[in-house]
Structure formats: C-alpha cells, structure tokens
Amino acid sequence: MPKIPILLDGDPGHDDAIAWMLAAASPELEILCVTSVGGNQSIDKTTYNALRIMALLGIQAPMGRGGPRPLLSPAMTAPSVHGESGLDGPALPEPLQEPEALSAPALMARVIAQAREPVTLVPTGPLTNVAALLLAHPELKGRIKGISLMGGGIAHGNWTPAAEFNILADPEAADIVFRSGIPITMAGLDVTEQALLFPADFERIRAVGGPVAQVVADWLEFFYQFHRSMGYPGAPIHDAVAVAWLTHPELFSGRDMYVSVETAGRYCRGSTIGDPRGRLGMPANAHVLLGVDREGFARLLTQAVGCWKEG
Numbered sequence: 001m002p003k004i005p006i007l008l009d010g011d012p013g014h015d016d017a018i019a020w021m022l023a024a025a026s027p028e029l030e031i032l033c034v035t036s037v038g039g040n041q042s043i044d045k046t047t048y049n050a051l052r053i054m055a056l057l058g059i060q061a062p063m064g065r066g067g068p069r070p071l072l073s074p075a076m077t078a079p080s081v082h083g084e085s086g087l088d089g090p091a092l093p094e095p096l097q098e099p100e101a102l103s104a105p106a107l108m109a110r111v112i113a114q115a116r117e118p119v120t121l122v123p124t125g126p127l128t129n130v131a132a133l134l135l136a137h138p139e140l141k142g143r144i145k146g147i148s149l150m151g152g153g154i155a156h157g158n159w160t161p162a163a164e165f166n167i168l169a170d171p172e173a174a175d176i177v178f179r180s181g182i183p184i185t186m187a188g189l190d191v192t193e194q195a196l197l198f199p200a201d202f203e204r205i206r207a208v209g210g211p212v213a214q215v216v217a218d219w220l221e222f223f224y225q226f227h228r229s230m231g232y233p234g235a236p237i238h239d240a241v242a243v244a245w246l247t248h249p250e251l252f253s254g255r256d257m258y259v260s261v262e263t264a265g266r267y268c269r270g271s272t273i274g275d276p277r278g279r280l281g282m283p284a285n286a287h288v289l290l291g292v293d294r295e296g297f298a299r300l301l302t303q304a305v306g307c308w309k310e311g
C-alpha cells in the first residue's frame with residue numbers, strides 16, 4: 001500500500017507525544033515534517049519537547065517552530081495537565097537537530113509544495129499554524145488532501161463547559177480552518193474521552209519492553225494523575241485518535257455534519273457547534289468522530305511501542 005504523507009503539528013504534551021509515537025510506528029504513514037505550536041505549554045517548551053520526542057523516536061524529518069502566540073488571543077497553557085515542562089515524567093534524550101530557519105507555517109508550505117502528492121495535516125494542538133498556512137498560501141489548498149485534527153467537542157467542552165482546549169486557545173484559527181473547504185476529520189471530545197487507557201493498559205505497554213515502551217508507560221502514568229483527580233477511570237489519549245483514524249478508520253464511528261466555531265460569546269467562545277440535522281442548510285465540512293473500539297485502540301498503541309524493541 002502507498003504510504004499516506006502526513007505533517008504532524010502539535011503542542012507536546014503527553015498525548016501529542018503518544019500520537020507521534022503511533023505515527024512513527026505506522027507503516028501506513030510517512031512523516032514529512034513536524035511543527036510545534038504553543039498550547040499545553042509555551043512555544044519554547046513545546047518546541048524543545050517536539051525535538052526530544054523526535055530524538056527518542058528516531059523521526060527523520062525537518063522541524064519547524066511555531067509563533068509566540070495565537071492569532072488574536074493571548075497565549076494560554078495547561079501546566080496542571082502536562083506539568084511545567086509540558087512533558088513532565090520520564091527523562092528524554094536531548095534534541096538531535098535544530099528547528100529549520102523557516103517558521104512552522106513556512107516549512108509546512110515548502111513541504112506541501114514539494115510533496116509528490118497531496119498531503120494530510122495532523123494538527124493536535126491549537127490550529128494557529130494551520131490557519132497561518134492557509135492565510136499565507138491559499139494556492140496550496142489543492143495540495144492538502146485532508147486534515148485529521150484533535151479538537152473541539154459537539155456535546156461538551158473540557159476547558160470551559162462549552163469549549164475544548166485546542167479550539168479555545170485559538171478560536172479565530174479554528175474558524176479559518178473549519179471554513180477552509182478542506183475535508184476535516186474532527187477527533188473531538190465526543191470520541192477522545194472514550195479513547196481511554198486504563199492502568200492495566202499502562203502495564204501491558206510497559207511489559208512490551210524496550211526504551212519507548214518504558215517512556216510511554218511513564219508518560220501515561222503522569223498524564224493519568226490529572227485525569228484521575230478529575231474522576232476519569234483512565235487517561236483519554238486525545239491526540240492519538242487523529243492518527244489512529246488515518247491508519248485504522250474501522251475502529252471509529254462518526255457522522256458528517258457542518259461544524260461552526262464560536263469566536264464571540266460570553267460563555268461559549270471556542271465552542272464547536274455541530275449541525276447534524278442540517279438546520280443551517282450548509283454542506284458538511286467535517287466528519288465528526290463519535291465512537292471508538294476502545295480495546296482495539298489500546299491494542300494498537302500497545303503494538304506500536306514494540307517497534308523500538310531490540311531484536
């Protein structure tokens with residue numbers, strides 16, 4: 001099977017890191033570049049984390065650094081979830097490369113323009129870089145096959161009652177992306193809060209053995225601490241859903257619908273409003289994932305960490 005060329009863009013972040021591990025382990029995917037965006041932590045920290053993850057996983061691709069803040073909003077971070085470093089927990093190798101001189105959107109544009117075929121974007125943080133890319137290079141839209149993103153939630157939010165973190169961090173960017181006309185698969189909270197890994201899964205992953213299995217199990221232990229304190233029975237591996245859908249769509253169920261992004265609203269800024277009944281008369285702009293085979297998802301991640309096991 002020909003590989004799917006993808007661009008990873010994220011704010012690592014424990015679940016971004018696990019998503020990138022899955023992407024690097026997936027024979028169906030070819031990682032053309034990795035870009036950082038501010039979100040879970042500052043752009044300095046997410047960039048450093050991205051480079052360390054690439055060193056750990058042996059991802060051979062150019063890396064681009066995102067800008068200092070969202071399009072209009074001030075930067076917001078999530079140290080309560082991911083720690084002061086943005087990727088607290090296990091020690092990681094130091095970076096083996098520097099970011100390119102190009103900014104993240106400019107690197108994305110170069111990679112897309114030079115790709116042998118249309119590419120798939122896999123953003124798992126705020127959509128600042130993707131929006132900047134589309135604003136600066138509308139001529140490249142035809143070279144983007146689709147966007148498989150983690151963000152939003154039709155039924156509920158997590159950072160506010162109405163809004164999910166990635167969309168709330170940069171609603172203007174999300175609005176630009178959802179209005180772009182590029183096919184979107186939205187892995188929102190509706191599905192990602194079902195994509196849970198339990199402590200028994202952490203131990204199965206650790207038991208696989210090898211350097212990456214240990215690190216991923218440690219990331220899961222740390223990431224679960226916040227969620228356990230919030231009453232979750234396991235850790236929702238939000239970002240890995242955006243990757244898993246590309247390689248194993250059979251694990252998921254979903255529905256096409258028009259999704260609007262609220263950029264105003266005293267209580268609802270950053271919410272993603274789905275219109276499954278077509279009340280607005282707008283054609284669907286997203287395939288919204290709503291269900292997951294959790295066991296299959298957990299098995300996929302467990303198999304993936306084995307790719308780095310010696311022998």
Ligand code: RIB
Binds near residue numbers: 040
């Ligand atoms: O709301 C969950 C999302 O916010 C995930 O992408 C997580 O990494 C954080 O960025």
Ligand code: CA
Binds near residue numbers: 010012013015039
């Ligand atoms: Ca993320």
